[in-house]
Amino acid sequence: MRESVLAYRGARYLWWAVALSAGSIALYCTQGGLQRPNGGSWQGYVLGTVGAALIVWLTLLGVRKRSYRSTLGAVRGWTSAHVYLGMALLVVATLHCAGHFGWNVHTLAYVLMSAVVLSGVAGLYVYFRNPTLIADIRTGGSRAALFAELFELDNQARELAKHCDAVTGSLVKSSIERTTIGGSVLEQLFAADRSRILRIDPNAPNAAAVLVRNTDQQAAINYVSDRLTQAEKRAEPSVLQSLVTVLCRRQVILRSIRRDISLSAWLKIWLDVHVPLTFALLSALTIHILVTFIYW
Amino acid sequence: MQALLRYLRQGRDRIAEYSDSEVSAASITVGSAADRHIQLLGHDVAPKHAAIRPAGDSFAISARRGARVLVNAAPVRTARLTVGDKVEIAGHQLTVIEAPAGFDLALTIQPNEKTAKSEFEGAFKTDLDQTLLSKRRTAWNLFLLISVLTLLVPLATAVVHRTGATTPAWIPDDTFWTAGPLIPAHAQAVGRRCEACHLSFFAPARDRECRQCHTKTADHVSVADLKLTRLGPAARCGVCHEEHNAPDGTLVVRDDSLCVTCHDAAHDKFGTLQVEKVSGFARSIHPLFKASLLTPPPRGSAIVAPLKVTPTGEPLAAAVNWPAVRTPLRTGQEQSHLSFSHKEHLDGNLVQRLSDSAPLGCEDCHTVAADGEHFIPITMARSCSGCHVLAFDDEAPERQLPHGKPREAMLMIEDYYVAKYSNPGRVTAPVAPRQRIPDRPVTTVACPSGTPLTRGRCQANAEIVDQFTRRGCASCHLVSDQGSGDVHERFDVLPVRLGRDYFPDLHFSHRQHAVQKQLTRDAACLSCHKARDSIRSSDLMLPELDKCLECHSDHAARDRVQVRCVSCHAYHFER
DSSP: OOHHHHTTTTHHHHHHHHHHHHHHHHHHHHHOOOOOOOSSSHHHHHHHHHHHHHHHHHHHHHHHHHHHTTSSSSSHHHHHHHHHHHHHHHHHHHHHHTOOOSHHHHHHHHHHHHHHHHHHHHHHHHHHHHHHHHHHHHSSSHHHHHHHHHHHHHHHHHHHHHHHHHHHHHHHHHHTTOOOOSSSSSHHHTTTOOOOEEETTTTSSOOEEEEEEGGGHHHHHHHHHHHTOOOOOHHOOOOOHHHHHHHHHHHHHHHHHHHHHHHHHHHHHHHHHHHHHHHHHHHHHHHHHHHHHHHH | EEEEEEEEEEEEGGGGEEEEEEEESSSEEESSSSSSEEEEETTTTTTTTTEEEEETTTEEEOTTTTEEEEETTTTEEEEOOOOOOOEETTEEEEEEOOOOOSSSSSEEEEEOTTTGGGGGGGGGGGGGSSSSHHHHHHHHHHHHHIIIIIHHHHHHHHHTTTTTTOOOOSSSOOGOOOOOOHHHHHHHHHHTTTGGGGSSTSSOOHHHHHHTTTTOOOOOSOOHHHHSSSSSSOOOHHHHSSSOOOOSSSOOOOTTTEEEEEEHHHHHHHSSSSOOOOOSSSTTTTTOEEEEEOOOTTTOOOOOOOOOEESOOOOETTOOOOOOOEEEEOOOOOOSSSSOOOHHHHTTTTOOOTTTTTBBOHHHHHHHHHSSSOOOOOOOIITTTTOOOOOTTTTTTTTTOOOOOOOHHHHHHHHHHHHHHHHGGGOOOOOOOOOOSSSOOOOOHHHHHHHHSHHHHHHHHHHHHHHHTTTTTTHOOEEEOOOSHHHHHHEEEEEOOOOSSTTBBOOTTTTTTSSETTTEEEHHHEEEEEEEEGGGGTTOOOOOHHHHHHTSSSSSSSSBOOOOOHHHBOOOOOO
């Protein structure tokens, strides 16, 4: 499916985009004479009209995707054309404005258009890259399976913690309760880990508990591992050994979950930029055309 | 409070299994998060779903906003709990039971067996859809923001500005609509007032606004001439001078298409106007040069001048204004009324500078004016008197005739000779003449007898005739001999007829051409002006088109300097 979008019908729309770009360049080169190339020459108006029509058509992909009964071509074909012609738009619009930029609504429209196209390119990139990586993480399963295993490991760890000394038990329990996964947009995108543990500080007066970082669950694992070397009761090493094993497995699962969430978030976030900026572009484009004729 | 939580699960063979745990906390928290006292899984269970707190002598459950809690099958936000009450959250059953001794509250918890462990994911925000991100909301907010800031607010300021009022600089105004910066000169004149040029919406800037400042710029074709052509109405200023599109800071159109679009089709476009066809700057596509030469008006012409004034201020009653007529270089001749040989003056064997005895150079007489294009006019005082003096009697070389005042000169000669013969002792001893050029030999006049007055007059008349026919004035000027018996009425020095500019509608910088390839100074001048071959004042000495083409071309070429039409020609003329 992913490959077929670009290779749809022998990359037919790639050649459309190349032809459109070449034609635009040829038209641009006919400018000159009395005026420097600019968006106000007849060539500039043609390029601008083509660019505006392209923007409107590219936006209609969102409508076409929701029109399940439409007979206006396959969505795959639309998407393939959307990708290629969207990139050709960058050429058409740049030639339309002839590289004249300034602090004005016209350049704002160009910047928004570029941002929309670039976010689309970013989306294309993650669509090719991330699904494979996500599949590798899930090893044929699903993210839900990872969470099920995590839930099971949490319960195992809690059960084992009951058989440990009070300090170790509360530390393990807090490491489970204060494990963070996902969260805000940035936390999901960058796989942020703000996990903490409550550790009783033996040096503090009244053995007060302090909240310390437990990034990647390493602090909890280190504590239990250290505790293992100091075990006194006969059964304690066995329990602690099992606990370390569970915590380490938990560490691996948490890494996978966070990476999975991050890759999935990147797979979506570009569209959260692409779509709103498209609306902003439509607004700026309309105003760009309007004010061109207000101050003719 | 102390709470007993009794988990009830179906074990193997569907036998119920109990698992008790004790909690000591201010409230019992319920949710899918791992830190809840009662952790329940499921899509419909929020991480922090609800809490059970003491309420007087009993307890109450309160659900978070949006969290669904049923108490005895009725959805509630908060509800008091008494023994026997059944709380249902996403299929999980919580039942309040009689608390054993030592406990304030006891609950049996029967998890929903249909809930998979995988639904633990619901305890976390693992999808962007669960965050504040909203494509739709952001899209419409951006749409409105841009519409307001870049259209509605500037439009309001544009209307306000048209009333003469101003708006604070921090408010986005209609300058945000600009298609590009103004050229610096216009930016200084107009500032941020778009309405200075754009008076009306949806209409191009009018010429009237341009002409408010540019009062002296005339059209390329006058209104009267335009009617004789097929060019149609004159184009707006903005068609050629496109503002907001001049990154180099000039609105002057330099492309040849400005000219050749019409002039290449001169036969078709210009109607009855006599305009030569021009397609570019090369042989056969550009007309040969024509110089504007002062030419006598035809007989009976109405161009009869008012009094002409000589450079020295003396009125010349006979003078008339000569019109400048464009004349092909190959046939054109100066009619300057001068007699001058450039060849002789440039010959080092004949003429040397007084200061260093070196041959004369061009710059000894011709000085480029401040504009680099024209020359400071040649005058007797500035250019000739260094070598040439107007002495008329070798016995009194300090006596000089006034230049440009022939009547006074005649009277001076007469006064001198009458005085000389009346009082010979006043005549000084002869000294060697100063000038380097031997004038023609003085004609000896025999006035041997008579009174000092008659001898003086005789000698004066002879000298006047000599000055006006053989030397003196006649050395450089053409003199009209009327043949009158009265010597005072006999001669007229014809006025000098040198134009100020051979090509008044062209730009040509002599200063820029002072160095040509390897040529400098006189060599550069003489490569165009064949002064070494000129023995007459009538010689034009102007280079033809071919000379320009030795170095210039109308297109980019490696061995040529490219010139445009407007490099030499002016489009607009000053009024």
